[in-house]
Structures are given as C-alpha cells and as structure tokens.
Amino acid sequence: MNTLGEALGKLFDFEVTADLLTYPFVQQALLAAAALGLVSGALAPLVVARKMSFAVHGTAELAFTGAAAALLLGASVGVGALGGAVVAALLLGLLGQRGSERDSVIGAILSFGLGVGVLLLWMNPQRTANKFSLLVGQIVGVDSADVALLTGCAVAVLVVLALVYRPLLFASVDPDVAAARGVPARVLTPLFAVLVGVATALGVYTVGALLVLALMVTPGAAAARVTASPLVATVLGVVFAEAAVLGGIVLSLAPGAPVSAFVTILSFVIYLVCRGIGNVRLKRATRPPAAA
Amino acid sequence: MEPTTETSDPPASAAAPDRHDPAVQLRGARLAYGPRPLWEGLDLDVHPGEFLAVLGPNGSGKTSLLRVLLGLQPLSSGTARIAGGPARRGSDRIGYIPQQRSVDPTLTVRGSDLVGLGLDGHHWGVGLRHRRARRQKVARALEAVEATEYARMPLGLLSGGEQQRLRVAQALVSEPDVLLCDEPLLSLDLAHQRNVSRLISRQAQQTGAAVLFVTHEINPVLPLVDRILYLVDGRFRIGTPDEVMTSAALSELYRADVEVARIGGRLVVTGTDEIDHHHVEADAS
Numbered sequence: 001m002n003t004l005g006e007a008l009g010k011l012f013d014f015e016v017t018a019d020l021l022t023y024p025f026v027q028q029a030l031l032a033a034a035a036l037g038l039v040s041g042a043l044a045p046l047v048v049a050r051k052m053s054f055a056v057h058g059t060a061e062l063a064f065t066g067a068a069a070a071l072l073l074g075a076s077v078g079v080g081a082l083g084g085a086v087v088a089a090l091l092l093g094l095l096g097q098r099g100s101e102r103d104s105v106i107g108a109i110l111s112f113g114l115g116v117g118v119l120l121l122w123m124n125p126q127r128t129a130n131k132f133s134l135l136v137g138q139i140v141g142v143d144s145a146d147v148a149l150l151t152g153c154a155v156a157v158l159v160v161l162a163l164v165y166r167p168l169l170f171a172s173v174d175p176d177v178a179a180a181r182g183v184p185a186r187v188l189t190p191l192f193a194v195l196v197g198v199a200t201a202l203g204v205y206t207v208g209a210l211l212v213l214a215l216m217v218t219p220g221a222a223a224a225r226v227t228a229s230p231l232v233a234t235v236l237g238v239v240f241a242e243a244a245v246l247g248g249i250v251l252s253l254a255p256g257a258p259v260s261a262f263v264t265i266l267s268f269v270i271y272l273v274c275r276g277i278g279n280v281r282l283k284r285a286t287r288p289p290a291a292a
Numbered sequence: 293m294e295p296t297t298e299t300s301d302p303p304a305s306a307a308a309p310d311r312h313d314p315a316v317q318l319r320g321a322r323l324a325y326g327p328r329p330l331w332e333g334l335d336l337d338v339h340p341g342e343f344l345a346v347l348g349p350n351g352s353g354k355t356s357l358l359r360v361l362l363g364l365q366p367l368s369s370g371t372a373r374i375a376g377g378p379a380r381r382g383s384d385r386i387g388y389i390p391q392q393r394s395v396d397p398t399l400t401v402r403g404s405d406l407v408g409l410g411l412d413g414h415h416w417g418v419g420l421r422h423r424r425a426r427r428q429k430v431a432r433a434l435e436a437v438e439a440t441e442y443a444r445m446p447l448g449l450l451s452g453g454e455q456q457r458l459r460v461a462q463a464l465v466s467e468p469d470v471l472l473c474d475e476p477l478l479s480l481d482l483a484h485q486r487n488v489s490r491l492i493s494r495q496a497q498q499t500g501a502a503v504l505f506v507t508h509e510i511n512p513v514l515p516l517v518d519r520i521l522y523l524v525d526g527r528f529r530i531g532t533p534d535e536v537m538t539s540a541a542l543s544e545l546y547r548a549d550v551e552v553a554r555i556g557g558r559l560v561v562t563g564t565d566e567i568d569h570h571h572v573e574a575d576a577s
Contacts, residue, residue, distance in 0.1 A: 230401060
C-alpha cells in the first residue's frame with residue numbers, strides 16, 4: 001500500500017516528469033508511441049466494424065512468440081514481433097475465411113503461439129526483465145533503430161490503408177452489396193489482417209503483446225459509440241489512441257510505473273465516457289416506429 | 293446467336309423501341325454445378341424499363357442467375373451480356389439490391405455513406421477527389437427515394453423499410469442499365485413490401501433501367517411485373533403473368549398437379565410445396 005501511495009504521489013510530480021521528458025530515450029519512446037497511435041487509431045474503427053477484436057488478440061500473441069524467438073536468437077525484437085504477427089495474420093486470414101469457424105481457428109492458433117512463446121522465454125538464459133516487457137510493454141528499450149523501424153512500418157501501413165480504404169470500408173459495413181459490386185473480399189481480408197498484424201507488432205514495444213487491444217480495439221469501439229460517420233470515426237480513433245498512448249507514457253514517467261497500465265486505463269476511461277455519450281445519443285436518435 | 297421463337301416474346305417490349313441493346317441478353321445459357329444443370333438453353337432478352345420477376349423454388353438457380361449477371365459466376369456454356377457488353381465483375385452498368393438484414397446500431401455507417409459506397413465503393417483509394425460532384429449525386433439519389441430526412445442517421449437505427457429505400461438509392465445512384473434485386477422484400481411487412489416494390493418499379497422506369505426481381509412471392513410485385521421467368525428443377529418458362537401463372541403452365545413446369553387461383557387480385561398457388569418435398573426425397577434415394 002505504501003509503495004502505491006508513494007507512486008501515486010509522484011504521479012503529479014511535474015518536475016520529475018518535465019525532467020524525464022528531456023531524455024532522448026523518453027523522446028524516442030514518445031515518437032514510437034505516436035507512430036503506433038496513428039496507425040492503430042486509423043485501423044481501430046475497421047477492426048471494430050469487422051468484429052476482429054479476438055483476431056487482434058490472437059495476432060498479438062503470435063507477435064509475442066516472434067519477439068521471444070528473436071530474443072533467444074539475439075535478433076531484433078521488432079523484426080521478430082513483425083514476423084510473428086504477419087505469419088499469424090496470414091494464417092488467420094487464410095484459415096478463417098469462413099466466419100463460422102474463424103473464432104475457433106483463432107483460439108487454436110493463439111494458445112499454441114502463446115505456449116511456444118513461453119517455451120522460448122524459458123529457454124532464454126537472459127535476465128527476466130526483458131522477457132516480461134514483451135508481454136506488458138516497456139519503453140526504455142526503444143532505441144533509434146527501433147524508432148526508424150516503427151515509423152517506417154507505420155508509414156507503410158498508412159499508405160496501403162489509404163490505397164484500399166474505400167473497398168475495405170465497403171466490404172466491412174456492407175458485405176453483400178460490396179461482393180455484388182466486385183469488391184475482392186478474398187484479397188482484402190488477408191491484406192487487412194496483415195496491416196493489423198504489423199500495427200500489433202508495433203504495439204509490442206510500448207503496451208506489450210497482452211494489452212495491445214487497448215490501442216487496436218478500444219479507440220474504435222469508443223468512436224463507434226459517438227458517431228456513425230466513417231470519416232469522423234477514423235479521426236476520433238486516432239485522437240483517442242494518441243491520447244491514450246502518449247498520455248499513458250507521460251503519466252507513467254514520474255512514478256516509474258508500467259506504461260501499459262496507464263495506457264489501458266486512459267483508453268478505458270475514454271471508452272466509458274464515449275459509451276455514456278453514446279447512450280444519450282442513441283436514445284435521442286431512436287424515434288417511435290410510426291415515424292417510418 | 294440464333295434468335296429464339298419461343299412463347300417468350302414479350303408483349304411489354306413493344307413499348308421499348310429496339311434502338312438500344314437489350315439491358316440483359318442471355319443466349320444458350322447453361323449453368324451446372326456437377327453433372328446436373330440448374331438451367332440450360334436459357335435465351336432471355338430484358339429491355340430497358342422492363343420489370344422481370346424471377347420465380348422458382350429454393351435451389352432452382354435464381355440467385356445463381358444474378359451471380360452470372362454480376363460476373364461472379366461464369367456460365368457453363370452460352371453467353372451473358374449486359375447493355376451490349378459481356379457480363380463482368382464490378383460493372384458500373386449494374387445496380388444490386390440485397391435482402392434487408394438487421395444492422396448493429398453502432399456500426400459506423402449512415403444512409404448517405406451507403407449510397408456513396410454504391411457510387412464508388414468498389415474503386416481503390418480514399419476518394420478525396422470529386423467530392424462535390426459525389427455529394428450532389430448522393431443527395432439527388434436520396435431525394436429521389438425520399439430518404440433525405442434520415443440519411444445521416446446510423447443505418448442500424450432505421451426501420452427495414454427505410455433501409456430498403458436507401459438500398460434503392462444505393463443501387464440507382466450510378467445510373468445503371470440493370471437493377472438486380474435479390475429478395476429485397478423479404479422480412480418487410482406488407483405495407484413496406486408494397487412501398488418498396490413500387491419505388492423500385494417507379495425509379496427503374498424513370499431511369500430506364502431493366503429490373504430483374506428475384507422473389508419467391510409474386511403477389512407484392514404482381515401489378516408491376518411485365519414478364520416472369522419461372523425456374524423449376526432445370527426447366528423454365530418465360531412469359532407474361534397471364535401466360536405463366538396458370539394451372540396448365542405450372543403443372544407442366546413442376547410435372548405435377550399445380551392449381552393457380554386468382555382471388556381478389558392475388559394469386560394463390562397450391563401443390564408446389566409437396567412437390568419440393570417429393571423432389572428432395574427422390575434425390576436422396
């Protein structure tokens with residue numbers, strides 16, 4: 001209790017925060033987080049519209065497996081996470097095309113990947129702090145090479161998303177007519193899964209594999225509560241994700257607490273507020289059936 | 293390309309002059325999954341402004357016919373042409389109206405978005421160019437179906453009838469030559485069935501689009517129908533409602549005793565359900 005009290009006391013110690021913000025490793029972490037927030041916020045409304053929360057979770061577990069493998073082999077954790085997430089996304093995209101079995105396919109792959117990841121970590125003779133951070137996130141480890149990889153991936157995801165955005169939105173919100181109009185869902189579904197996979201792998205750096213849903217799903221779910229416009233939902237998704245990830249890092253600095261805790265709490269608070277607003281909005285928008 | 297001299301020549305097409313290509317043209321069309329054809333030897337011309345109802349029991353290939361015209365399903369043999377060109381995937385010449393489905397109230401899509409996607413949703417990119425022209429087209433389409441009032445509400449909060457009105461606008465916004473409707477009245481109540489089917493017919497006539505209307509229930513659209521394509525178990529019959537919806541014609545199609553009675557402007561068909569059941573049993577044995 002005492003340590004918690006102390007930590008919370010430090011939460012509002014702005015001097016410490018301001019001091020820490022001058023350190024290059026903090027600035028790099030914030031840069032990486034901003035790139036992540038931009039990508040995950042832009043993807044989140046589509047993730048929600050396509051009901052892919054569980055798929056994001058499954059992808060994140062395999063990003064963790066990839067990162068654990070990279071750690072053991074002495075390779076870049078970022079590249080490992082990317083590899084794991086992309087393999088997961090392709091597996092989910094190819095095996096789970098039929099909606100009816102998607103759920104169980106994800107469950108099977110997710111648990112296997114997590115198990116392999118745990119085995120890889122156990123085989124690793126390194127100190128444990130690094131291992132734990134793969135799951136729940138840590139910003140100290142981000143160096144300039146990582147920032148370059150992160151921003152490069154973020155830009156690539158955003159460019160591809162811009163190219164396929166319209167047919168992807170069409171297939172997500174109106175699948176029957178989109179199929180009739182020739183939108184190639186069989187290409188777009190795995191492609192979107194890969195975009196989500198890359199974004200998820202980026203999340204392993206900051207919030208960690210377990211809590212990446214806080215950035216890939218929650219901002220989109222919150223936005224969907226307060227607007228029905230796809231464009232506004234995307235803008236809000238980015239704003240919410242940035243607020244959660246940047247705010248979470250800044251708040252975590254002074255107490256030295258885990259970043260992911262603050263990111264997820266902020267994200268959840270935003271969601272709750274939007275739900276509240278949304279309930280009022282939906283009630284007001286629902287008219288008596290006679291008005292049809 | 294031999295012209296057919298079946299009983300299928302449409303009296304209604306006398307109104308539509310021959311200066312245009314038919315909106316839909318099938319010649320010797322055959323579709324089979326495996327050895328047994330869904331239908332074969334199908335010759336069909338549907339002219340601009342014509343309303344063709346496609347009837348038949350489940351599994352008779354009604355929806356497959358739409359998929360052929362949408363370019364999603366190749367014919368086993370024969371040709372399918374839309375407005376003079378071959379049927380192809382993603383054609384701007386076709387509008388499509390699906391069944392009404394329930395939509396999650398928090399799905400981020402409004403009626404105006406739906407109509408906009410009907411215009412250019414199958415194109416790549418974000419769609420930042422030509423926004424003004426796009427907005428005007430969407431606004432006109434919404435006005436034409438009297439849906440402007442609720443076009444900015446979440447789709448999931450609208451009634452089934454309102455959603456289907458938006459579907460009509462979505463299908464017609466690109467000014468297609470053919471309107472393909474796949475059971476658009478299913479799950480609507482009677483009043484909405486009548487409204488939506490009239491709207492489809494009126495809009496199609498105004499824009500000169502031909503309508504292929506797949507349905508298992510002829511009565512809501514009976515006053516609007518010019519011709520009927522009736523598919524049963526690989527056989528088919530094309531003609532006006534008076535030619536096709538008779539006890540003799542349907543008995544021949546179903547190869548069993550089917551009775552058609554006209555009661556107060558409604559058609560009552562008896563004897564087909566038992567037949568379906570009988571076929572299933574015959575196939576299984």
